[in-house]
Amino acid sequence: MFAVYAESFSAEDPMSGLVIGERPDPELIPGWSRVKVQAASINHHDLWTLRGIGITQDRLPMILGCDAAGIDDAGNPVLVYSVVADPSYEDESLDPDRSLLSEVHQGTFADYVMVPSRNLLSLPSSMTMAEAACLPTAWLTAYRMLAVRSGLRPGDTVLVQGAGGGVATAAITLARVMGMRVWVTSRDEEKRTAAVDLGAHQVFEAGDRLPERVDAVVETVGAATWDHSLKALKPGGRVVVTGATSGPNPPADLARVFFKQLSIVGSTMGTRRELEQLIALCDVTGVRPLIADELPMADAKVALDRIATGNVFGKLVLTRD
Numbered sequence: 268m269f270a271v272y273a274e275s276f277s278a279e280d281p282m283s284g285l286v287i288g289e290r291p292d293p294e295l296i297p298g299w300s301r302v303k304v305q306a307a308s309i310n311h312h313d314l315w316t317l318r319g320i321g322i323t324q325d326r327l328p329m330i331l332g333c334d335a336a337g338i339d340d341a342g343n344p345v346l347v348y349s350v351v352a353d354p355s356y357e358d359e360s361l362d363p364d365r366s367l368l369s370e371v372h373q374g375t376f377a378d379y380v381m382v383p384s385r386n387l388l389s390l391p392s393s394m395t396m397a398e399a400a401c402l403p404t405a406w407l408t409a410y411r412m413l414a415v416r417s418g419l420r421p422g423d424t425v426l427v428q429g430a431g432g433g434v435a436t437a438a439i440t441l442a443r444v445m446g447m448r449v450w451v452t453s454r455d456e457e458k459r460t461a462a463v464d465l466g467a468h469q470v471f472e473a474g475d476r477l478p479e480r481v482d483a484v485v486e487t488v489g490a491a492t493w494d495h496s497l498k499a500l501k502p503g504g505r506v507v508v509t510g511a512t513s514g515p516n517p518p519a520d521l522a523r524v525f526f527k528q529l530s531i532v533g534s535t536m537g538t539r540r541e542l543e544q545l546i547a548l549c550d551v552t553g554v555r556p557l558i559a560d561e562l563p564m565a566d567a568k569v570a571l572d573r574i575a576t577g578n579v580f581g582k583l584v585l586t587r588d
Contacts, residue, residue, distance in 0.1 A: 276319030405433030421446030490514030
């Protein structure tokens with residue numbers, strides 16, 4: 268079958284290990300289901316795999332891709348929940364042995380993907396395959412940050428650091444539909460303008476002093492914005508962290524943390540139940556992921572290059588006929 272996969276790793280030149288070609292069809296496994304992939308969105312996770320982060324050499328070659336929407340063998344349109352975990356965990360994200368597709372099990376950038384049968388969710392007729400394929404990683408991550416981990420309520424103010432990426436654009440859209448006041452930072456003027464079009468109430472240059480302090484910060488950038496995130500919070504406020512694209516080890520500023528009684532909360536992916544809630548929210552409200560572009564899966568290298576340069580606002584989706 269057609270597949271986009273990592274054949275080797277390179278931190279300096281991740282694309283050197285990318286292969287677009289053929290892989291064996293997946294083997295049928297009891298308790299698992301096969302999905303014919305029709306759409307798969309790209310995440311930074313796919314670049315990390317090509318750099319050798321979160322995967323070991325013995326798992327190569329590894330088909331890339333965490334997210335997919337498609338058709339199961341019974342002909343049903345389905346969305347794939349991308350966390351593979353022990354089903355005894357009510358919160359799958361707390362299973363220490365959990366993995367995402369393309370870490371231990373082959374990913375979704377292929378004609379077919381095999382997943383545990385419980386990882387399939389029905390797709391509402393109101394949603395396209397491309398829209399649905401954006402939900403399981405970036406949008407689910409943003410949903411859990413806002414609805415579960417942030418403590419935010421309607422009318423509260425949230426700061427989203429770094430407009431443009433999949434989680435950030437999802438957070439802007441979801442926070443607005445949840446009734447929060449949404450502030451966004453970006454170094455890029457075009458992205459600030461796009462954030463307003465997406466629903467942000469106000470936008471600011473990265474690092475700017477804000478008109479007032481906020482209730483919570485959605486933090487995906489890491490070291491480059493960490494100091495600003497802490498200073499932006501009201502006493503008792505909360506930074507919800509789900510990424511560190513600019514570096515994972517900024518100065519902690521513990522004096523500010525304890526004196527202002529700030530909370531630093533980690534958040535990773537979300538549960539199957541939360542993905543169901545997110546699908547229902549999109550279905551009821553009509554809110555949809557911002558798709559920057561749809562490309563044939565054969566153009567995966569072009570799409571990954573765009574992600575690597577940061578030249579994207581919204582999600583890139585790969586499609587198969």
